[in-house]
């Protein structure tokens with residue numbers, strides 16, 4: 001359950017007093033007092049994922065090692081080539097063993113997990129140690145997997161540094177690595193006790209990675225239906241924007257709520273998080289992995305999900321138009337020239353199939369709904385919308 005006492009609030013720590021005010025009110029004040037914003041922003045949320053408690057702390061700055069642990073001699077910080085600098089900033093002047101993995105999805109492998117585990121052994125870390133992951137979804141996923149198996153499970157803190165990892169990969173406890181060419185084939189459920197989301201880290205994020213993460217925010221806004229209109233207030237990818245900060249908070253809160261209800265994706269509402277993903281995975285496969293970012297494919301997939309929903313009478317025309325308009329506003333491609341038969345072929349092999357039927361999530365008026373297609377006639381609909 002989300003702990004309501006803390007949820008959705010900003011806490012200002014001043015020398016004499018601690019105030020706790022509703023998030024949006026404070027963001028209004030920060031517009032006039034930017035220097036207050038610099039030092040004050042901290043949003044706390046707590047979730048329980050399958051019996052494990054996860055605290056999420058959204059802040060402006062990078063967390064210090066003291067705030068993560070005081071056992072410096074029993075910690076391992078894991079980063080990739082592009083986030084090693086962030087890991088050093090977390091450590092400050094303190095010596096903490098580092099493990100730096102090559103960046104990119106192609107390194108989300110057992111070999112990288114082995115490097116992390118070997119590094120922990122070399123540094124003589126005991127079971128009470130803490131693994132601190134500072135990086136994007138790849139580093140968060142492999143570090144969390146390594147933590148889940150090191151001496152049958154050690155402590156874990158995540159410091160996600162990409163937008164995608166902040167709003168998606170770090171929350172919910174899924175860990176894993178790619179194996180035999182299959183994405184996330186091996187993995188565990190192992191939620192981090194503390195997740196620190198430092199929005200300042202987004203200052204160095206390349207545009208492509210921004211777009212990748214932002215598509216997941218758009219997806220969540222469609223599902224949550226309480227901050228979709230707020231996205232219109234974001235005109236560019238600016239890590240200092242209060243509107244963005246508020247959307248990050250709301251996206252994390254929504255994902256946390258859904259995962260709390262269905263921690264192991266065992267038939268509850270967690271499947272809704274796959275909105276646009278059946279189409280997206282097919283497009284990524286047809287274009288070749290790495291030739292399009294996951295978020296760009298998801299944005300394209302959400303447009304197709306809207307078209308499918310309209311054809312099936314589940315998505316209203318005006319809702320579909322609004323969603324499609326927003327996706328185009330952020331500069332995502334809405335058309336890719338690729339072979340329809342190949343796309344449908346990949347969808348037929350999608351692991352999200354239910355009882356052998358193609359499964360999709362399509363927007364409805366308030367959120368989204370799961371549908372399956374099986375009959376020849378239904379498959380013709382797919383051909384029509386894949387233009």
Ligand code: NAD
Pocket residue numbers: 080081082083103104105108135136137138139141161162163164165168169170171172173174175184201202203204205206209212
């Ligand atoms: P990523 O970790 O590969 O990061 C993308 C690139 O950005 C990398 O080159 C990285 O080095 C670089 N980078 C990271 N932080 C940076 C920063 N602050 N400034 C500059 N460069 C930076 O990819 P991602 O998009 O963050 O995550 C994708 C992975 O997340 C996939 O493997 C996916 O399976 C996984 N994922 C997991 C979950 C989950 O629930 N566990 C959910 C969604 C996605």
